[in-house]
Amino acid sequence: GAGALAFAADTDQTKDITITLTDDKIDEATETIVITLAGFTGGAREGSQSIHTINLADSDDPPALGFDISGEATENNVSKAENSTYTPSIVMATGYSSDFPISIIWSIDEGVTTAVIDGQTNEDFEIRSTDGVALATYSGLNDAARTVTFPAGASSVNLLTISMPKDDLYEDSEILKLQIATPTSMSALDGSGNAASANGSFITSEDGNVQSTKTITITNSADETVPKASITATGGANEAATTADFTATLSANSGGASKAGKDLYVNYAIGTDGDNPLATLTSDYTLPDADGSRTITIPAYASSAAKTITLLDDAVYEYDEKIVINLAAYTTDATAAAAVDGDNDTYTYTITETDAAPILEFEDADRVAEYAESASNRSFKIQFQSGGTQEAEMDVYGYVSVSTDGSKTTAANGIDICEGAACSGATPHFENYEQVKIDAGDTYASKSFGFYADDRYEDAELVTFVLETFTAAEVSGINYNSYPGAASGQGAPDASNATTDGDEEFAVTISASGADERPVAEWVVYTGDLPYSASSGERTINENAGTGYFTLQLSKFSEKAVTVSYALQTTATTSNPPTLIATGHASTNTYPIDYTY
Numbered sequence: 001g002a003g004a005l006a007f008a009a010d011t012d013q014t015k016d017i018t019i020t021l022t023d024d025k026i027d028e029a030t031e032t033i034v035i036t037l038a039g040f041t042g043g044a045r046e047g048s049q050s051i052h053t054i055n056l057a058d059s060d061d062p063p064a065l066g067f068d069i070s071g072e073a074t075e076n077n078v079s080k081a082e083n084s085t086y087t088p089s090i091v092m093a094t095g096y097s098s099d100f101p102i103s104i105i106w107s108i109d110e111g112v113t114t115a116v117i118d119g120q121t122n123e124d125f126e127i128r129s130t131d132g133v134a135l136a137t138y139s140g141l142n143d144a145a146r147t148v149t150f151p152a153g154a155s156s157v158n159l160l161t162i163s164m165p166k167d168d169l170y171e172d173s174e175i176l177k178l179q180i181a182t183p184t185s186m187s188a189l190d191g192s193g194n195a196a197s198a199n200g201s202f203i204t205s206e207d208g209n210v211q212s213t214k215t216i217t218i219t220n221s222a223d224e225t226v227p228k229a230s231i232t233a234t235g236g237a238n239e240a241a242t243t244a245d246f247t248a249t250l251s252a253n254s255g256g257a258s259k260a261g262k263d264l265y266v267n268y269a270i271g272t273d274g275d276n277p278l279a280t281l282t283s284d285y286t287l288p289d290a291d292g293s294r295t296i297t298i299p300a301y302a303s304s305a306a307k308t309i310t311l312l313d314d315a316v317y318e319y320d321e322k323i324v325i326n327l328a329a330y331t332t333d334a335t336a337a338a339a340v341d342g343d344n345d346t347y348t349y350t351i352t353e354t355d356a357a358p359i360l361e362f363e364d365a366d367r368v369a370e371y372a373e374s375a376s377n378r379s380f381k382i383q384f385q386s387g388g389t390q391e392a393e394m395d396v397y398g399y400v401s402v403s404t405d406g407s408k409t410t411a412a413n414g415i416d417i418c419e420g421a422a423c424s425g426a427t428p429h430f431e432n433y434e435q436v437k438i439d440a441g442d443t444y445a446s447k448s449f450g451f452y453a454d455d456r457y458e459d460a461e462l463v464t465f466v467l468e469t470f471t472a473a474e475v476s477g478i479n480y481n482s483y484p485g486a487a488s489g490q491g492a493p494d495a496s497n498a499t500t501d502g503d504e505e506f507a508v509t510i511s512a513s514g515a516d517e518r519p520v521a522e523w524v525v526y527t528g529d530l531p532y533s534a535s536s537g538e539r540t541i542n543e544n545a546g547t548g549y550f551t552l553q554l555s556k557f558s559e560k561a562v563t564v565s566y567a568l569q570t571t572a573t574t575s576n577p578p579t580l581i582a583t584g585h586a587s588t589n590t591y592p593i594d595y596t597y
Contacts, residue, residue: 007042021056027063027098027187027198031056062185063096065104066203066211067178068156075209079173079217082224083166087130088178088214090148091156093203100185102150102200105143106159107179115174115218122261122301124174124218128161135160150183164218170226171261171300172335176216223255226337229266229298230344231327238352241313246325246347248296249304253339259303264338267331268294268307271324271346277394279321279351286310295330298338309349317357317392317497323349358498359385360398360467362506363444370460370509373453377421380506382436382467383444384498395440396498399433399468399480400447403505408464411451411510413484417463421450427488433468433480435493451510457519457558460512467504469496519554521564526551548595568597 005015017035033054040046068089069075080086090104108117115124119137127135135141150157162176183200190196202212227250235244248266251258270281279285287294288307298305309323327345330337363381371378382398384390402417403409411417414429422428430449438445451463470478472495482489524532525539526549541548552564568584582594 004039007044019054023059025060025063025096026058027060027096027100027185028058029099029187030058030189057189058187062100062102062183062187062198062200063098064093064201064203065090065102065150065180065183066093067091067159067180067214069205069209069211076211076213077215077217079219080162080164081219082164082221085128085161085163086216087161088159088216089156090150090159090180091203092150092154097153097155098150098185098187099152100187101152102183102185104148104150104157104159104183105181106146106148107181108138109177109179109213112177112215113175114172115176116261122167122169124164124167124261125176126163126165128163130158130161132161134163162216166221166224167261168224168255168257169259169261169301170224170256170264171220173220174218176218178214178216180212225253225256226339227251227256227258227260227264228253228341229264229296229327229338230341231268231325231347233344233346234348234350236350236352237311239313239318239354240311242311244309244311244349245306246309246349247304247306248298248327248338250298250338251341259301260298260338262300263336264298265330265332265336266296266298266338266340267328268296268325269328271326273322273324273348277319277321279323283314284312284318284321284351285323286312311351315355315389315391317355317389317394318353319394320353321351323351325349356389357496358390358392358396358443359388360396360469360496360498360500361385361504362465362467364506367505368507368509370511371451372511373416373451375421375453377448377450378508379446379448380465380508381444381446382438384438385501390443391441392438392497393440394497395494396438397469397494397496398436398438398445398498398500399470399478399493399496400436401432401434401466401468402430403464403466404484405464408505408507409462411461411463415454416452416458416461416510418450418452420448421452423450423452423454427483429483432482432484432489433478433493435480435490455556457513457517457556457560457562458510459560461510463508463510465506465508467500467506469498469500471495513560517556519556519558519562521552521554521562524551524553543594 003017005017007013007015019033033056035052037046037050067076068091078086092098110117116122117138118125118127119139127138129135136145148157148159159178159180184197185200186195186197188196188198202210204210229248229250231248232246235246237244250260250264272278281287287309289295296305296307325347327340329340360382363383382400402413414427415423417430418428419430420428434447436445436447470493475492475495478493479489479491480493523535523537525535526532532551532553550566554562569581584595584597585593586597588596
């Protein structure tokens, strides 16, 4: 603008030119105001200083900057799904401007960020320029590479572009936190009046929100489902002190990948196999985890994880046994639980028995014994042979019969040898294939029998017990606990789960009758029924009676042949009165004759 100054005669010697300075919100360089005097009138003349310059120094700091929180997010946080991009913007505080370019250095707050950073394995995002060009991996970006220039006169600038590719991995929502350092511009002056760097500040919203950070939450796509876990189907080996692994493996579950971007968990438990025998925890094998904490952890980005079974060797005869492991749902944290593949959730490991079956034998070392007849039962014991397997997890059965070989058994089964000492009942026999059961965990069992205390006079007799065992394939056709002749019985026996040496016999002698058991030979009256009455030693027979008998009877049965010699007295004896002796001959041709014999 321009104006005129009028000095009144005899009154004015000075006049002021008033300039009002306006305080703006523009960060700007030092400016000048130049006032030039010209056109002097009224006799005044121009002096030596007709130009006056005012240097207008700027009083503003660089304006406040911050992440844009308008539009999609009214705070420093924003949520973005995979398979999308996001470009954060830096804005200047409303009403402010700058005539200087402003430098902004951005970085990632690695202490807070949970997303896998660009350049690392399994990265969750990629850093690009605002033009969409991929930058070097984050770790390779120095401050200069991470500096964005806010142009002079601009009100906003895009910082960078974040690309979040779809990785098909089920994972937790993850956080990427961006931050900017204090903005700077060359808007200050040093003591010599040269341009110098000045620090700016951050926008603080009305809610007190300092806009120096931007938190981006990266969420899963809808089809990134939790994988399902299956388990190794089978395994097995001979019983030995060794180890075996069972493995839980992830596979895609209606979309997604066969792994996850977070640790997944699945529980496991000991299962069953119907009525089939199972190996025993702690004695046959051990598991790495205690009951109640049996969990398989499949680490993030891995597709499987294994657990180790420790197999134990023992000296116990056992069935081939199975270890059954079932997968079960992890319930501690549903968001970290792998889905269980119900068609492939069972692992079966078979331990093949290598210990020899016990060898059965009679306890008596020399396999012979002698017993007298008795009203009490006798017994023999069947035991595990020393030097062989001394324990079995199952019941063991031996089958004992009385040998029918006449050279080995002379006593009569059911008469001399019986199942019980009383030898009573319709079938008192010691049965064929008498079952002797040795309970699981025991090493022997006893079987009673009886030598009947009868009223017979007998020689010593022999009974030979024969011990046999049968495999499952051999029991067909065997009728155990049956009477001689295979009468009655209980059908096919249980498999023995044991063996013998092949000729296991126990020979027992029934002692011969003693002298006090000898029968008495006596004359009896041959009338009536057995046993006949004892004779007085004298009887009368008429001459015309026909045949007469002298009848001799034993006081008890004898199984020994008894010989009694007799003589006919043919010589007269002198007595008072005298005894007259009848005359007898072996022939009827002799005369005189009273009888023949």
